[in-house]
Amino acid sequence: MIINGVQIDPTFAEAFPMKATRVIITAQNLKWAYISAQAFTGFATSVIACGCEAGIERELDPSETPDGRPGVSAMIFAMGGKGLAKQLETRAGQCVLTSPTSALFAGIDEGTPIALGKNLRYFGDGFQISKRIAGKRYWRVPVMDGEFLTEETTGMVSAVGGGNFLVLAESQPQALAACEAAIEAMKKVPNVIMPFPGGVVRSGSKVGSKYKTLNASTNDAFCPTLKGQTKTELSPQIESVMEIVIDGLSDADIKQSMRVGIEAVCQLGAANGIRRISAGNYGGKLGPFLFHLQEIMA
């Protein structure tokens, strides 16, 4: 399959089941909602070492937020429920509770309830106030700038992590420009996040390593400087490869996101140095969800 001169490889992205939740962070203005959300989703690029994967899903209009203030929705993914709950609590406590004017609400009502403000309330040292409003329990925690308002729980649901595609280009600037275009388009798709810095990964990994202590290492088959040194996947013209990783609430969300992203890359096409689209295919070692690129783009 070739789209605008870009070859779509007959391969598939491999993803795995995760647990996820969404939170809504509001603040006095969008600037501070973003600051809080960026802190909340910081150091959360990969479960390999961060314990979770997190990202800002989208901006919310004041009419969409529970307290009528500007806000953003963020999603957090982990390999299991316990890990997710722990990451959520520590991040909410250290990054949202501490952020001026912030409030924190559940972004998913269904699924298994996990603590959001349930334990953060103890920061109030006995001065915290519970309010049950429209069937939901909220906590008002007195803080130095006023009150931190948070919902008691949020819903944890099953999700899919690790959807991905690789952009193979003739140069590093061209690969990055294509990925930037893809991320801009993918940000408009609901229920997904791209957890890596700016949504783009330059250090895609393979499963395992020659070093026994590592369970992931550089994807040498796609490293352009190793073309003559390893069993490469790259043709001589390709000088740079970048990856976009997607976590989503369902495989359909990931498929939609991949399609939108690949379309944006292909719009730039061969004229802008984009040669191929491939995917992280780990031969079934990574997970049960397979996203065939050519099927998605058909």
Add this chain to the structure above:
Amino acid sequence: MSALTFTLKTELKQRVDCSPLTPDRLAGKSAAEIAEIEVQSGNRKLRADAVFAIAGDDASQLVFKQSTGKLDFIGKGMTTGSITVEGDAGSYVGMQMKNAVLHVTGSVDAYAACEMKSGELMIDGNAGDFLGAALPGNQKGLQGGIIIVKGNASDRCGDHMRRGVILIEGNAGAYLGSRMTAGTIAVLGKVGPLPGYAMKRGTLLLLNQPTLSATFNDCGSHTLGFLPLLLKSWQHYPTRFAGLAVNRVRRYAGDLAGNGKGEILVAV
């Protein structure tokens, strides 16, 4: 099917306990069975059809017509359906009600919605003492749901209230929210002496500055983030509270004669 209607036949000399006449207790009963239900009146038991003219067949929707303040315990313990009372109701209307809807077009007497668990009680007129309170000796008053009073509420409204919301469009009497453990009471009109007397936790939201006990301390004026959520949750009810816009409040903490974790919020 039409609503099962109980129209009061005569002027009552004694009070009547209407607790057997709820959607729960009438479900599946025939007209003849309903007619022979006995209701307590003073020291006598009367057949339902001796007190009321009974019409209709939908036991999930009850209507009391030409009701007076002598009909007590209307909707006591009901857990389903709805009751509309056309006229006044006596004491204990909606007592221990759960997940049901009760509407009184007139006024009600004491202990309305006492120990109510959940659901909605609308009172178009006034409410007597101890609205949403606990029965004497008990310590759990209103435990959930919403009570809306379009008129005034008398003394000790929300006594021992534990959860839920009471909205009073008119004035409230003395000791509003006395001994309350949690929940919210809002009043558009004026309130009587000693609001929040011995309250442990919970919120009184007032539009007019009350005369406060010395055991409530001023915490200053604030814009509180939970208020928009609270006000939004009332928007779908047919009440003047639906259009209420309160942004800033003065917060008084109390009752400091006790643990002092309650609050009186006065709109500024």
